[in-house]
Every structure is written in structure tokens, then in C-alpha cells.
Amino acid sequence: MVEESGRPIQIQRYSAQEMLFNSLNFLLFFIIVYSAYRVLPHRGQNYLLLIASYYFYACWDWRFLGLIWLSTLVDFLCGLKIHNAVSQSQRRLFLTISVGVNLGVLAFFKYFNFFMENLQALATSAGWQLDDVTLNIILPMGISFYTFQTMSYTIDIYRKRLEPTRHFGDFALFVAFFPQLVAGPIERAARLLPQVAKERVITRKQLSDGLWLVFFGFFLKVFVADNLAEVANAAFDPSAQVSGDVALMGVYAFAFQIFGDFAGYSGIAIGLSKLMGFELMTNFRFPYLVTNPSDFWKHWHISLSSWLRDYLYIPLGGSRGGNFSLYRNLILTMLLGGLWHGAAWTFVIWGAYQGGILIVHRMLKPHLDKITFSGLGGSAWWLLRVIFMFQVICVGWLFFRAQSVEQIGLMLSSILSMSSISSVAIFYAMQIVFFTWVLLLLQIMQIRRDDLLATQKLSAGRKAVLFAGMFFLMATWGEYGGQEFIYFQF
């Protein structure tokens, strides 16, 4: 884990070819697990899932299983202790232990080098010389996801919103459930634990919805995200000085890449869980068809944004206490949300930007609400706001995807000083259109019916055309290079 000291920050990435959802290895793994799952009784199913989950994680890096076990053990015991504590101070003590262990592990593996490096830079600028104490640390897969998930368990017990489970195996499965272990959705114990504990009945609807979600998730990953990765990678290549028009296309491509990648992963996770009788929370709705930042966060990475709302923003005071505290709480929440994604100033800037646009929206909301149109005018006004909001979101994606603060500056200035459109940018633009049109059509259908599973309600003939068409697009134009999911690195 800690391999060598005295080296500059170096967060290593996994080769990650082993257990990607979009790999044959995973397909084989799931077929074996699922076949056994369907014939086992409830308790046997839970033990099977637990072993399978640990095996799934060990395929990435078995050394970090110890961290999952540590989180599991500490939070299981702390949960019981908090519940059984006789005094408030005892309750607080065990909550502190739980949160401390989780955040301590997270801080060490994710933020230690970032902190030390910046401390050193600060000291140097003040004229002091500090020894180099950065470490060569490998970021454990999914650590940000499962630590947040287990922390919510003890916090909810502390708040007396949840009874602790007495079954260690059930709790271990809640922490390590393989479909959502490495990239979410970040589940709440109140929702997932009862499903673990209770005997599950797999309905026909769950099977059909689950299969559709897995299929659609694959489509988002291999057709949308991995194809657009090529455009985004070219535009964000720090060694290449790209023109403003290409940079702009790169940002648009990344907007759809990250959506396809992460929503695709979440869809597959939710779909696989449905096939096993579990209901996970929705993680994405139609985030690019919203008209303001507040709605964006109700549609994007919902499991994280609601976690931050419930365990950070509201405890900080939320919207109570006047405008200043509201703005402060928004900024703090989004800054930490940015840092959750990674230890880099680009994420801090992204978080601050998200906080900033939320504040601006709060300020403008009373005025914007007064502007109303009816009929076609209303639709045009909605579309105008959606397009504007998409640009606002894309500025954020530039901060998020950039390799450094310098690159943010370079790309922003090249986009703002753009004077012509090159043939490369036109080619990229057409690629973006080609690889996103199906997604956009489906999202429009979903938003019109306000139903993420709207396609399931189509007639058999229409559904067949949709399935066959998507299958054809996926098989012929899909990228099957085994590209890692972006959120694995968080």
C-alpha cells in the first residue's frame, strides 16, 4: 500500500482489465454467481453474494480487502455501541470513532499527498524548508463510495433514524454488495439493509426492468462514453495545444462521456441488483435537460448529492439562518463535494464553481420565476434555459476534466478567443451528434413521461425496433477496448 517514501505525489491507476462490467470476465462471473443465486435459499444467497463481492473486489486488488473489512467491523461494532450507549457522551464517542476511522482511512489514501505537497509549497513560499514527506500511495478502488455508505449507517443510528443490525453477515454484504461497491450508487442502510435481511422475491417486472437497465447501461458506456472519450482525450491532452473550437468540442464530448460512463455504470449496477431482487436508488435522471443548477444536482449523481445534503449541508444549517449562512453552507458543501472526487485543485475549483452557480441561481430565482410563457413560447423558453444551463454545466466539466489549473486557463482563453471553426472541430461536432442522438431522444421521452423506464411501456413492436436498433449501434459502433469507468478513480 505504502510502497516508498520520498517521491512526489503519484496516485496510481489500476490496469483494471479484470472485472469491468463491460468485460467477458465479468459476464462469466455474473452468470456463475447468478445461476447459483437463483437456486439457493435466502441465507445462502446472502453468503454467496458476500463471497462473490469480496472476490469481485479482490480481482481489482486483494490487498485492499483489509480496508473494507476494517470499515465493516468498526461500523458494525460502533453501530451497536451507539445504540446501546447509556449516555450522550458515549454515543458521541462511538460516532467519533466510526467517522474518524472512515475519514482517517479516506484522508490518508486520498488526501495525504495533496495535503503534504501543498503544505510544502506554502512553507517554501514563506521561506521555510520542509522535508519531502509525500508517499507513493495507490488509491484503493471505490474507497470514497463505501466509506460514505458505511458512515451513513452509524450517523443514522446516532440520529436514531435507524436500528442497528445484529447480523454481521448482513452488514458486511451491505458494505460490499458488488454491483455498487466500486462506483455506487451510495446506498443508505435504511434502504438496503432491510432488503439484505428480508427474503427477496424476484418479480417479472424486476427481471424485465433489470435487463433493460443493464442493456441501456452498456449502450451508454460502449456507444456513447467510450466513443466520445477519443474526442475528449484529444482536446484535454496536456501535451497538445488545441485551438479554441477543438477545446470546446472536447468539453462537449466530455459532458456526454462522463454522463454515459457514470450513468451507464449506475444503470448496470441498478439493473444487476434488480435481477437479484434488490432495489437500489436512482442515481441519474435527465441532468442535461434541466434549467438551473439546483435541478442539476437533483438529477446528477443523486446518491452523492443527497448524501451531501443530508449529512453535510443540513447539519451545517442548510437554508436556515439567513442568506449569508445559506451561501456559506452551499459553498462548503460543494467544495467538499469537489474534494470528494479527488485530491486536486481542479476539483476544488469545480466544487467552488458549483457552489457559486447555486448561489447565483438562488439570487436570481425570484426574478426568473416571474418570467412565464404559455404554449409554444413556454417550450421555447424552456429550451433556451436548457441550452444555457448546458453551457454552464460544461464550464464546470472543463474544470473537472482539466489536468491542471494552468490547463484550465489555457483552454478557457483559447475558447473565449475562438474566431473560426476548423474542419477537425466540425468532424468532432458531428461525432458528438452521432453518438448522442439516441440518448437525447430517449431522455426526451423519459422527461416527457417523467419516467426513467418509459421505454418499458412502449408497445412490443416499438420496443423491438428500439432494442434491435440499439443493439446494432452498440455492436457496430461500440468501443470494446475495455476502458475503465471514470468514477473508479474516485
Added chain:
Amino acid sequence: MRYLANLATQLPWSFYLQFFAWLALLLALFLIVRKKKISGRSVIYAVIGVLVLRLFLFGNPFSWTVYSYLLNLDDVGLWNRAILYRERFRYMERPENVQYLAVGSSQVEAMFGEYDRMDEGNRLVVFSLPGMKPMSYVLYREHIASYKPKTVILYLSEFGFGRAPKYGQWKMAPAQGLYTWRLYSLVKDGLGDESFGSEFSQMVVGNWFPEYKYKFVFRSLLDKVLGKQEAVNARKLSDIPESEWFDMSLENFKNLTDKYIGFHLRFLEEFIRFCQDEKIDVVIVEGDYHPSGYSEENLELNKVVRQELMTLANDYGHVKFVPRKAAYEVKAEHFRDGTHVKAAAGLEFTRKLLGYMERSGSQGQDQEMVHSLR
């Protein structure tokens, strides 16, 4: 359009029978599912839709003719261009009374192609794919046997044996069915620890999903429609002058290694055994290349490969080995680049080789020649 109309008349009736039988079967299935209101209809309809789409996009020579008309060398590259041709002619009836079938890479096409084009009696026919190596003989064994040749001519040397198998080409091979298992063990044993799983998986997936297997067609069409080549200012293959091709081809001789000889031999022997079962004689003609590639290392490698080929010829009664220069000596001036001979030289070589084989027979060893090599 006229070409397509001509093609329609040249196709064997068995093609139309098969094509329309499939359509009728799928239509019948669709009607049954609709009438019986079977649950999960949408998925069954989708599968039927995909199969119909397959028939129209991949399962007939007309679509392949359209693809090869739309996509040129610059759009798809050498290998894929050859695949377009292969698919286009797959449905045609094979020439009758084929005595010799020359099988191999573009070297084979250069060496035997001119004779094939001039030979109206189909005495010798060529089946070649760019970069074809012994593994591809095995992958295309059924296709090769479908010509019903009396003798298969292979053109092999250290130039092919000294290079790594082209994993990317596995996917494009015909579906292997149950033979996949045999193939897996051959590849696994042949490559040892080397990672081949991903390419092998791609081949297996490609066997089941032609949409995936032939995705280069649609990707290239998309790139063409979107103007990728002009946008990224990519250099066209067709713009490369002959002199540069020559220099590039000489690069091929620099990194020949003995590392893959065992792997190639394993597949060559498998193919030889297949030919034995099919009662097809095999003539292994020792291949040649431009003398500027005759480095000391390559000549050493030549001895090793030649010895292995002679051993095979001794072990199998239906195999004959014809050493380099036995029938006709190819000289530097005969080459148009480092590996391919000019058409006239190829024609001359083929004539001499066929004459040589008729004198010495296509089986058994020319003991005098073999002895002189030892």
C-alpha cells in the same frame, strides 16, 4: 447497378434458396409469436429484427459489393479491403477442376496471381489475404477445402515464421463452431504465457456477432461520411510512392525472430493434417524476398525454418518441400518492393515451379535437392 445485376445472374441458385428460406423462417416465427401473444414478445421481435438485418447487411454478396464500392484502400486499409473482397466472393461458385491452390499472404498473390489471371482452365487458383500465416490456413481451412484442389501450394520462409502472429486478424476469420476449443488449446500451448485472451475472446464474440466482427465497415463508412480523413489530414495509403513502400518493406526484415517459429509450425502441422484428411497434397515452396534482407541473422533463421519444413515434409507423405531456387531463382531486379515480385517474374516463377512439380511430382522429396541442402 449493372454490376449488381450481373452479380445476381452469376450467383448459384443455392444462395437464393438459402437466403429466402431464412427470410421465410423468420417471418413464420414472427407470425407465430404475434398470434400466440407469447410473453417477452418485444425481445423475440428484436432478435428476429437483428437476424433479418444480418441477412441484408452481411449475408449476401450485394451488400459486400456496395461496401467494397464505397470503401477504398484509404478508408479501410489493406487487410480490411481484402476482407471486403473475400466476403463479396464467398457466395460465388468455386472454379472447377482446380489442380493447384496457392494459399498465403500478399507474397503469394504477387507470385502466383498473374498466372491465375491468365490461366483460363483454373489449373492454378490463388487464395490470399494480406499477412496470411499458418494460423490463418487453419482458420480458413474449410474455405480452402471448398475449392477441392488436388494440391495446395504454400509459400513459406523465415519472413513469415520470424514474425509474430497477427492477433487482430483472428476476429475476421470464419466462424469456428466447436473447433474453437481445439483452436484455443493450440493458441494457448503455442504462445505460452503471452496474453492472447482478449484477441481470442474477440474472435469468439465475432463468431457469434457479425455486427461486431465487421464493425470496421460501418466505422469506416461513418468516418467517410463525417470526413475524418480530410479533417485530421491523414496521409492516404494510395499517396505513398513506390520508393517509400520499398523502404518500408525493408523494415520488415529487421526484427525477424525465432520466438514464434514453434507457434507457426504448430498451426502448419495442424493444417497439413487437415489436408491429409481431405486428401489434398501440400507443396511447401520455400519463399524468398529481396536480397537486401539477407542479413546474417536472417540467413541463420532461414536454416532453422528450412530444417523444420524439411522435417515436416519427411514426416508426412502427402507433403513436398521445394527449396528456394530449386525451380526458379528470384533476383533483386524481380522485386517491386522488399517482399513482392513483379507480375512478369511471378508468372515466370509459377510456370517454372509447375513444370518442376510435374517433373518431380507433388509428393515425396526430391532427394537429390534435399541432400544438397543438408
